[in-house]
Amino acid sequence: MREAQLYKPAKGGYVDCFLCSFRCHIADGKFGVCGVRENVGGMLYTLVYGKLIAAHLDPVEKKPLFHFQPGSHSYSIATVGCNFRCLHCQNSEISQMPKDQKRIIGEETSPEEVVGEAEKSGASSISYTYTEPTIFFEFAKDISDLARRKNLKNIFVTNGYMTKECLDELKDVLDAANVDIKGFTEPFYRKICGARLAPVLESIEYMRSLGVWVELTTLVIPGQNDSEEELRAIAKWIAKTDRTMPWHLSAFHPAYKLANLPVTPAETIERAREIGLEEGLRYVYTGNVPGMKGESTFCWNCKKMLIERHGFTVKKNVVEDSKCPHCKTVIDGVDL
Numbered sequence: 001m002r003e004a005q006l007y008k009p010a011k012g013g014y015v016d017c018f019l020c021s022f023r024c025h026i027a028d029g030k031f032g033v034c035g036v037r038e039n040v041g042g043m044l045y046t047l048v049y050g051k052l053i054a055a056h057l058d059p060v061e062k063k064p065l066f067h068f069q070p071g072s073h074s075y076s077i078a079t080v081g082c083n084f085r086c087l088h089c090q091n092s093e094i095s096q097m098p099k100d101q102k103r104i105i106g107e108e109t110s111p112e113e114v115v116g117e118a119e120k121s122g123a124s125s126i127s128y129t130y131t132e133p134t135i136f137f138e139f140a141k142d143i144s145d146l147a148r149r150k151n152l153k154n155i156f157v158t159n160g161y162m163t164k165e166c167l168d169e170l171k172d173v174l175d176a177a178n179v180d181i182k183g184f185t186e187p188f189y190r191k192i193c194g195a196r197l198a199p200v201l202e203s204i205e206y207m208r209s210l211g212v213w214v215e216l217t218t219l220v221i222p223g224q225n226d227s228e229e230e231l232r233a234i235a236k237w238i239a240k241t242d243r244t245m246p247w248h249l250s251a252f253h254p255a256y257k258l259a260n261l262p263v264t265p266a267e268t269i270e271r272a273r274e275i276g277l278e279e280g281l282r283y284v285y286t287g288n289v290p291g292m293k294g295e296s297t298f299c300w301n302c303k304k305m306l307i308e309r310h311g312f313t314v315k316k317n318v319v320e321d322s323k324c325p326h327c328k329t330v331i332d333g334v335d336l
């Protein structure tokens, strides 16, 4: 156990955690909503520091980030735990373990060891992913500081529920994030994720204002968030906030407590992409349906194909100095 950051003691032995937007008020001997932060005698402890549950070398496209060092690899790590309880979680065995199984496991690993492994693997970046990185903030921050000194970039793949205070701590080391916009109504967030939408949108805006490269993902779930109205509302919000943010639309596959729902039809994903383009977004992608046109990057001005992909593989990239070679339009992103 290691003392947590971003909390303060409160009256009566309570502590107030302000790492994420739940802002838990935790009694002595109790845990926060995430199940990995515990009040012991009026001090808050993180129970997941250094407890690595997953470490893999992934294409950065798998995060998914399509406009951040395309074709590179990202050393991807996680601890157990999450502050959300999404009914469709693809990684529920590790994300919900502290709550569902009442246990926290992981291989004791130091930040130095993580960065050393990342360097050995040939990765250009480290991704904090698979579960929710916010809840292992202290570990991620120590790794990020070291990674930065070794010229590795840092990527959060996140539900966006961290507070501004958390982002202020990360702003000097966080290079990019893929943030889920899981739906666009408060009832959806409440029922499906056990959380709220508004803080997620605030985090995205704040990340952009800090200069973090942000891409967005919506998993389109049949009958839950796949209406034209809801998808268009998301697209309009992105267009108003920053139309250069790429939007990834992924097909749902039955999982966890939504195992009874069907797979998202490819036509729904394609239609969602059209909606994004109709609303003026520059880059809208399809995911989880390999072989679709929407996996590739097109110049938002002359519409020619610039980065051809199949699944997570970059087959061809003709971008030159972040510009379209045909019409010289700047293509948004980092190290394209």
Ligand code: SF4
Pocket: 017, 018, 019, 020, 021, 022, 023, 024, 031, 032, 033, 034, 035, 036, 037, 083, 134, 135
């Ligand atoms: S990280 Fe979020 S869910 Fe966990 S204790 Fe802190 S405020 Fe609560």
